[in-house]
Amino acid sequence: FIVATRINGFIVTLATMTMLLGAQYRVVGTRTVDGYSSFLKDLGSAAPLNIPLVFLTAVATAALLALFMH
Incomplete structure (x- = not known):
């Protein structure tokens, strides 16, 4: 994906982290899982x-x- 679109790998990493964090908030909200x-x-x-x-x-x-x- 990074090579095909020529997007900086650091930016893609940050975007992926942000999307996964959003998915985590969607699933468990802000509560602690214990x-x-x-x-x-x-x-x-x-x-x-x-x-x-x-x-x-x-x-x-x-x-x-x-x-x-x-």
């Missing part, structure tokens, strides 16, 4: 081998993307 299930709380605080699960997921995702792009 009351997550205990499963999500446990998943977010899990640390197998004392390494946060979120970090392991990010590393695995990066590795898969690297394999896919290679």
Whole structure:
């Protein structure tokens, strides 16, 4: 999209952020979303081998993307 229209990538990024923020306000308004299930709380605080699960997921995702792009 950026190449075809020759619009500055920074401007497109800001516009996309603004549109997504507007969609978020449309869905939840300005209230805070809380009351997550205990499963999500446990998943977010899990640390197998004392390494946060979120970090392991990010590393695995990066590795898969690297394999896919290679």
